[in-house]
Amino acid sequence: MFKRNIALIVAVLFIAGIGSSLVRHRGISPGGTVVKAAGYGGVISLEMNRGPDGSITELILLDHNETPSCINDPANFLKQFSGKKAQDALALGKDIDGITGATVTSRAITDAVRATLKSEKLTTGKINPWNIILPLALLALALFALFLRSPLLRWAAMTAAGLYLGFISKAMFSLAQAANASLLHFPLFAVNSLWWMTLALSIIPAFIIGRLYCSSLCPFALIQELLARIPKKQTRSPQNLPVELQKTSSVLPYAHVKYLILIIVLALCFILGDTSAANIEVFITFFTGRGLPLAWVTLTLALTASVFYGHFWCRYLCPAGALLGTCASLAPLKIRAAHGCNSCGACLNICPVEAITAQGTSVEINNAECLLCGKCLRACSKNILALRKRS
Amino acid sequence: MKRSLSLLIISGCTLMALQIGVNIRLQHADPVAITETVSPAQIIALRSELEAKGLALYPALYWNEVK
Numbered sequence: 001m002f003k004r005n006i007a008l009i010v011a012v013l014f015i016a017g018i019g020s021s022l023v024r025h026r027g028i029s030p031g032g033t034v035v036k037a038a039g040y041g042g043v044i045s046l047e048m049n050r051g052p053d054g055s056i057t058e059l060i061l062l063d064h065n066e067t068p069s070c071i072n073d074p075a076n077f078l079k080q081f082s083g084k085k086a087q088d089a090l091a092l093g094k095d096i097d098g099i100t101g102a103t104v105t106s107r108a109i110t111d112a113v114r115a116t117l118k119s120e121k122l123t124t125g126k127i128n129p130w131n132i133i134l135p136l137a138l139l140a141l142a143l144f145a146l147f148l149r150s151p152l153l154r155w156a157a158m159t160a161a162g163l164y165l166g167f168i169s170k171a172m173f174s175l176a177q178a179a180n181a182s183l184l185h186f187p188l189f190a191v192n193s194l195w196w197m198t199l200a201l202s203i204i205p206a207f208i209i210g211r212l213y214c215s216s217l218c219p220f221a222l223i224q225e226l227l228a229r230i231p232k233k234q235t236r237s238p239q240n241l242p243v244e245l246q247k248t249s250s251v252l253p254y255a256h257v258k259y260l261i262l263i264i265v266l267a268l269c270f271i272l273g274d275t276s277a278a279n280i281e282v283f284i285t286f287f288t289g290r291g292l293p294l295a296w297v298t299l300t301l302a303l304t305a306s307v308f309y310g311h312f313w314c315r316y317l318c319p320a321g322a323l324l325g326t327c328a329s330l331a332p333l334k335i336r337a338a339h340g341c342n343s344c345g346a347c348l349n350i351c352p353v354e355a356i357t358a359q360g361t362s363v364e365i366n367n368a369e370c371l372l373c374g375k376c377l378r379a380c381s382k383n384i385l386a387l388r389k390r391s
Numbered sequence: 392m393k394r395s396l397s398l399l400i401i402s403g404c405t406l407m408a409l410q411i412g413v414n415i416r417l418q419h420a421d422p423v424a425i426t427e428t429v430s431p432a433q434i435i436a437l438r439s440e441l442e443a444k445g446l447a448l449y450p451a452l453y454w455n456e457v458k
Contacts, residue, residue, distance in 0.1 A: 254397070254400055261404070261407060264411075265411065268411065272415065276414045276417070277411045277414060279410075279414050280411055280414070292410065292413055292414075294409050294413060295410060297406055298403065298407060298410065301403055301406065302403065305403075308395075309396060316400050316403070317400070317403045
């Protein structure tokens with residue numbers, strides 16, 4: 001019931017984000033980029049649309065606080081940007097004629113458009129096929145690992161994803177990505193196909209089977225899994241009690257914290273109309289090496305805590321994981337136990353995120369928390385756990 | 392165990408809340424800097440202050456042209 005309510009709240013926030021974006025930007029189309037320029041009287045907002053080759057097809061003035069007499073007919077000025085690419089110098093006075101009597105405004109718009117084009121490296125519209133093939137191969141490997149119950153294949157998928165998505169491409173599913181999608185801020189597929197692929201790799205499996213991305217494809221999960229293997233003094237006593245005595249995990253309520261963070265961040269993104277509130281994920285700092293001092297402190301805390309509490313970030317604080325967990329709670333497939341449990345408790349003891357609870361001989365797996373690591377499938381001596389249709 | 396875990400989670404949440412605050416402030420700082428009530432001298436001072444922190448006014452302002 002709790003997960004259903006969270007799913008409802010998240011869905012409402014997403015719809016609100018999309019609605020507000022449509023209202024704010026008057027129906028901005030996918031592929032359009034909002035360009036903000038520092039004009040004479042404040043921020044000038046423009047929508048920049050581009051063709052497949054990355055050249056500007058249209059520049060639309062959305063909002064401004066300039067002196068009306070200076071910018072009452074911007075159409076002729078903005079028309080000059082059509083066909084311009086990242087390679088073009090866009091020099092005011094040479095390539096672009098300024099608006100008479102509004103040099104600051106003209107220069108601000110020209111500079112902002114040039115900076116946006118350069119920052120997105122729109123040098124070519126050609127799609128790199130490896131950005132599609134490799135993520136799909138990783139997904140296939142993760143699925144094989146799950147269905148074949150092979151820890152070796154899972155480690156292969158995790159390592160390959162950690163190297164490719166984390167260290168090489170630095171393209172991971174993040175809350176900022178989801179927030180951008182909710183505000184209809186999409187990059188062109190030709191320009192940033194990995195953005196689309198990581199979104200698809202994480203969201204689509206989550207809606208069908210659960211958090212496969214979290215277990216086998218998330219680069220930061222690999223780091224946490226490695227940290228959890230550092231030998232240490234036992235902090236969590238094995239639950240060797242008969243299953244009849246097992247109760248709901250005592251630390252599971254802490255897992256709800258990440259849903260709270262998710263809701264607050266999405267609400268802030270919706271209210272502010274941008275994704276500044278969503279840039280809080282430590283794995284971005286870890287793999288890109290960039291971040292505010294606060295981000296580095298949070299990263300240090302997450303890494304240290306992961307040594308003592310396995311998957312600390314995934315279990316308690318990761319808002320992106322919470323979003324995927326919310327999707328997973330609606331998935332038609334989940335790990336379920338057939339009849340015949342002998343109450344050995346092996347699955348409860350091995351689950352790294354304590355997503356399994358049992359009462360008597362009835363075993364229940366919390367799909368929103370389950371990382372689909374497959375350890376319980378291999379640990380079950382009666383082989384009664386499997387991916388089945390939700391009842 | 393539960394106490395140390397609680398402390399870690401609370402610390403993590405506090406740090407993330409501070410990060411959200413700083414991110415929002417940074418994102419929405421520019422409009423404050425470029426309203427008409429801010430003088431060219433203040434802009435120059437703000438630019439120096441930001442540059443000292445490794446930040447920059449984005450995009451560049453051209454107050455020398457409106458003096």
